[in-house]
Amino acid sequence: MRKKQQLSKKLPLTLDELEQSLQEVFTNNSDLLFSRYQHYGKKFAVFYIPYIVESGKVEEFILSPLLKREMKWTNLTILNEIPLGSGEMLTSLDEVLEKVVKGQVFIYIEGEKKVISYVLLNKEKRGLEKAETESLVLGPKIAFTESLVTNMNIIRWKIRSNDLELEELVVGNSIPADVRLVYMKSVANEEDVQTMRQRIQDLDVDFVEDSTVLKQYLEDNTVNLFPQFNITELPDRFAYDISQGKVGVLVENSPIGIIAPSTFFSFLESTEDRYMRWQGGSVFRILRFIAMFFAIIVTPTYVAIVTYQYGVIPTQLLISIGESRAAVPFPPLLEALLLEFLIEFLREAGVRLPTKVGQTMGIVGGIVIGQAAVETGLTSNILIIVVAMSALASFTFPNYLFGTSVRIIRYPFIFLAGIFGIMGIMFGLCMLIIHLLRLTSLGRPYLVPLYPLRLKDFNKSLFRLPLQFESKRMEAYRPKDAKRFSKSEAMKKRDIDE
Structure with a gap:
């Protein structure tokens, strides 16, 4: 295990002194492989951590050329003759300690003032x-992987332009992680790029486990329930947002990309909306807005009406509700909370269990438990329909974190409805809207284009128009180059022989 310390000794050293210095840091000798060799009267050592290095390449490209040469080695001849392009010379043992855990192989000739290193990282x-x-x-359908190099390769393949920038940054003090800031130099707003870069550079943490954790550190309001940065595992979605002037972040060992700035409505957009005709894309996007409203309001509205405002229910429906609730011993508030918690239990169990078992658990558990709850008088059959509608609506969102936020918000609304009725729901909606109006994403308003009002951006957020009408990027993000293509040329009628 590597200790947080610096080596007091400095080059040049004997091989014994070098090995002793390294063992002060790597207390477990199996972590570091330190091999000694002698060639034409010259002693040298090759050392590295075996399980993070491609051992085959060490044998083929380093040890074999070193031992077969019929002349004495020097640092300069090693760099010139070993066929690896990543070689460099280090003058400090502290640099060696920093890079040995990154999959580098080191060659040290006894008595020299420099150590030669090669990158031979074996990435799983x-x-x-x-x-x-x-x-x-x-x-x-392709998705990101945990390899940052692979993810960058996919993005380069998606956006084949010299304008694409993949800026290298590092996050983490004790366990550094490579990060890439991704943007289009001629399109992305410089203020957004600088803000994201500054937040990453100013981050003072020991370790960042994943891009979803990094996102929480970087967001404008870290205590807010709603996500302010979008995340995606789809390179296609990531590349499209980058081309529109947004800023992206990729993190080593994470299959998720971060996209900013994001609006409230961008969490209801699906990449699939662009691949179908504009009528279908608009309908399904609006359907998600309706589903969001259903997911928040339906169950609280049932609780409020049955508890206080039952006069608004048609007589026939009121009789049916009364008959179904006749044997229920709980008030509507407790009855609704019981079923909501039951749905969440089933959902969470289905997610944690193996895929096939989880699907069976969700279907069978919902049917059996729901039917048993009605027959035993724990709940009414009408409330089961209401809660099922609310649960289905909450599963329609493309973004998982946004759907989770909507499901959590539903509970305060149920409490307000059970205590204050319809007035409680209206109060909750007012507070929710005020809260959303105050939110920002990378300094940009969260509810744009509704607030501030930007009518030209409606077709890029609330609905879709034919592609020839999307000649400009979303103005709310203030891109350097708002124009995507010439609208007049796109709409021009051409003869078949042109």
Whole structure:
């Protein structure tokens, strides 16, 4: 295990002194492989951590050339003749300690003032697979992986332009992680790029586990329930947002990309909306808005009406509700909370169990427990329909974190409805809107284009128009170059022989 310390000794050293110095840091000798060799009367050592280095390349490209040469080695001849392009010379043992855990192999000739290093990192990674959390019917299915190099390769393949910038940054004090700030130099707003860069550079943490954790550190309001930065596992979604002038962040060992700035409405957008005709894309986007309203309001409205405002219910429906609730011993508030918690239990169990078992658990558990609850008088059958509608609506959102926020918000609304009725729901909605009006994402208003009002951006947030009408990027993000293509040329009628 590596200790947080610096080596007091300085080069040049004997091999014994070098090995002793390294063992002061790597207390477990199996962590560091330190091999000694002698060649034409010259002693040298090759050392590295075996399980993070490609051992085959060490044998083929380093040890074999070193031992077969029929002349004495020097640092300069090693760099010139060993066929690896990543070689460099280090003058400090502290630099060696910093890079040995990054998969580098070191060669030290006894008595020299420099250590030669080569990058031979053995990266364990999975292959490119289909996206799991953002399922699509149309469009590319490929997803990011845990390898930053692979993810950068995918983005370069998606955006084949010299204008694409992949700026290298590092996060983490004790365990550094490579980060890439991704943006289009001629499109992205410089203020957004600088803000994101500054937040990453100013971050003072020992370790960042994943990009979703980094996102929480970087957001404008860290105690707010709603996500302010979008995340995606789809390179296609990531590349499209970058081309529109947004700023992206990729993190080593994370299959998720961060996108900022984001608006409230961007969490209701799906990449699939662009791959179908504009009528279908608009309908499904509006359907998600309605689903969001249903997910928040339906159950609280039932509780409020049955508890206080039952006069608004039609007589026939009121009789049906009365008959179904006749045997229920709980007030509507407790009855609704019981079913809501039951749905959440089933959802959480389905997620944690293996895929096939989880699907069976959700279907069978919902049917059996729901039917049993009605027959035993714990709840009414009408409330089961209401809660099921609310649960289905909350699962329609493309962004998982946004859907989780909506489900959590539903509970305060249920309490307000059970205590104050319809007035409680209206109060909750007013407070929710005020809260959303105060939010920002990378300094940009969260509810744009509704607030501040930007009518030209409606077709990029609330609905879709034919592609020839989307000649400009979203003005709310203030891109350097708002124009995507010439609208007049796109709408021009051409003959078949032109």
